[in-house]
Amino acid sequence: MQISDELRAGVVTSGPGETEDLGQRVAAALPPDAAIALVGxxxxxxxxxxxxxxxxxxxxxxxxxxxYTLYNVYTGDRQLLHLDAYRLENEAAAEALLLEEFLQSPFLLAVEWADRIPGFLKAWPCWWLRLSIEGPEHHCLRLVGAPSAQE
Ligand SMILES: Nc1ncnc2c1ncn2[C@@H]1O[C@H](COP(=O)(O)OP(=O)(O)OP(=O)(O)O)[C@@H](O)[C@H]1O
Ligand SMILES: [Mg+2]
Structure with missing residues (x-):
C-alpha cells in the first residue's frame, strides 16, 4: 500500500522510533517542492x-x-526548512520571515502548528497530517484535507 493511503486510514506508531521511520518514508513520497503541515x-x-x-x-x-528559533534550515538531498508556527500570530507574521530565500528547489517545508497559518501554506502542494496521542508510547498520524475554514 502507498504511504499516503496508509496515512489516510491513520497509522498508530508504538514509540518515537516508529514515528521517525514513518517520516523517513514520507520524505521519499513527497513531490519535489512541497510542504508538510503538522497539527496536534x-x-x-x-x-x-x-x-x-x-x-x-x-x-x-x-x-x-x-x-525558540522559529525555524531551522538543513541541507540534504533537498533543503529542509523546519518551521514552528506556535508563536506566529498569523499568516502575515509568517510572510514577514521572508523564508523564500531558503525555499530553493528542491525543498521540503515542514511546519509544526501549521493550523495557525493555513493560508501561508497554500503556495505549495501540502500534506496535512494530524497527530494525536492514543496511549503510552502510542501516537496516531493521519493524513487529512487542508483546513478550508480560513480560505
Ligand atoms: N509513538 C510515538 N511517536 C512519537 N513520539 C512518541 C511516541 N511515543 C512516545 N513519544 C514521545 O513523545 C514525545 C514527542 O515529542 P515531540 O517533541 O516530537 O512532540 P511535538 O509535537 O513536537 O511537541 P511540541 O508541540 O512541544 O513541539 C517525545 O518525548 C517522544 O519520545
Ligand atoms: Mg515540536
Missing part, C-alpha cells in the same frame, strides 16, 4: 516526525525543535 497538541510527535523526514532526506546530525 504538545508532545504529539511533530518534531519526532520531522527527525524522520530529515533522515529520509539524507540529513545527518541533530534535528532540534525550532520552538
Amino acid at each position: 497538541d504538545l508532545g504529539c510527535g511533530k518534531t519526532t516526525f520531522v527527525r524522520g523526514l530529515a533522515r529520509g532526506l539524507g540529513i545527518r546530525g541533530n534535528v532540534t525543535s525550532p520552538t
Whole structure:
C-alpha cells in the first residue's frame, strides 16, 4: 500500500522510533517542492516526525525543535526548512520571515502548528497530517484535507 493511503486510514506508531521511520518514508513520497503541515497538541510527535523526514532526506546530525528559533534550515538531498508556527500570530507574521530565500528547489517545508497559518501554506502542494496521542508510547498520524475554514 502507498504511504499516503496508509496515512489516510491513520497509522498508530508504538514509540518515537516508529514515528521517525514513518517520516523517513514520507520524505521519499513527497513531490519535489512541497510542504508538510503538522497539527496536534504538545508532545504529539511533530518534531519526532520531522527527525524522520530529515533522515529520509539524507540529513545527518541533530534535528532540534525550532520552538525558540522559529525555524531551522538543513541541507540534504533537498533543503529542509523546519518551521514552528506556535508563536506566529498569523499568516502575515509568517510572510514577514521572508523564508523564500531558503525555499530553493528542491525543498521540503515542514511546519509544526501549521493550523495557525493555513493560508501561508497554500503556495505549495501540502500534506496535512494530524497527530494525536492514543496511549503510552502510542501516537496516531493521519493524513487529512487542508483546513478550508480560513480560505
Ligand atoms: N509513538 C510515538 N511517536 C512519537 N513520539 C512518541 C511516541 N511515543 C512516545 N513519544 C514521545 O513523545 C514525545 C514527542 O515529542 P515531540 O517533541 O516530537 O512532540 P511535538 O509535537 O513536537 O511537541 P511540541 O508541540 O512541544 O513541539 C517525545 O518525548 C517522544 O519520545
Ligand atoms: Mg515540536
